[in-house]
Amino acid sequence: MSIQVKFFASLREQIGLADSIIEQASTADEVWAIATDNAERPDNMLVAINLEYAKLNSSVSDGDEVAFFPPVTGG
Amino acid sequence: MSIQVKFFASLREQIGLADSIIEQASTADEVWAIATDNAERPDNMLVAINLEYAKLNSSVSDGDEVAFFPPVTGG
């Protein structure tokens, strides 16, 4: 099993990591815990699985791309 | 006393008159009756006195410009 993990913007800077690959996880929350070595989860953090918004308890599968990022501020 | 009267668009064509000057009237309704020789008043007709929307029973004074026109269709 291989899951691609991405962090963006202020979260990327806080974690000190843009990309990571982890080998085992069943939910986005577990992906976070493993990839960040159990860093605290920001309250307003957003999660996307395979480019679609998801929840922390959404399940993940082999080959998924899981992204964590702060509230968006475009436009 | 002198009142300038104007008709626009379909109303101008129905009345067959663009401009007129009448000598005596106390309300816009009277201006209409005199200027059009008592033509029937269209239900949805609009009235302006001195470039501001007014009512048929609004009073008119010497030197006023009174305009009659159908519903507007700009934009």
Added chain:
Amino acid sequence: MAIIISEQIFDPWKLISKHQQQSQLASQFGATASFIGSMRDFNDDHEVSQMVLEHYPEMTQRYLEKLEADAKRQWPIIDCLIAHRVGHINPADAIVVIACWSAHRRAALDACNWLIEELKFKAPFWKKETRNDSDVWVEHNTSG
């Protein structure tokens, strides 16, 4: 704040762009909302080959100035442009241009929306369409 009433065809985007350059307010506004009404070649299931736009010149100018002033009282808009064609108009020509500039988006969007509704239902313009070979006064605007 500007009002343009034009018998000549204009490019709506160039008109807005030019107004914005001349106003020299760039970097003060964060939002620009615009609406452009243009002539279609059909209306209410009729083909329309051309159109004449009549207006009440003195009242038009005054009414559009009043609309801009009213919009500025209701929303914190920094600048505003209203342009309207009169006279002979061909399909695809721009008929009306409204643009509003503000610091944040809500004011520009809401003012622009309000201005086009007010203009369509109150500003003294009248359209006469040429349908096939007959000229027909448009009786009322579409509700939206």
Added chain:
Amino acid sequence: MAIIISEQIFDPWKLISKHQQQSQLASQFGATASFIGSMRDFNDDHEVSQMVLEHYPEMTQRYLEKLEADAKRQWPIIDCLIAHRVGHINPADAIVVIACWSAHRRAALDACNWLIEELKFKAPFWKKETRNDSDVWVEHNTSG
């Protein structure tokens, strides 16, 4: 229907105008509503000298395409353009452009309004402002 994500500065009015010419839909649409968001040189009482816009490229493209498709399902729009800058941005630069074309005004105005709200609160872009000498992530968008 088009999505443009650009690292280069663009002239928003030329962008809309060019898209409209290429679409060759003139005389079919009677209404064009647009919104342009541009960079101010102050925000929340801070002077801002420049900005970097980060995004999540694959998700951004997909999310903006979804927004256009959703708008087209909700309103009878004929065409739609969304353009967004990324990378280094200077005051007065256009950041986002939304334009919607429809037969009658309500669809274009409502779709444009909906698109900018959705984009601001959901599309994966993040602004980092340079205030004096420090770089600060913008924490949330203004509510309007």
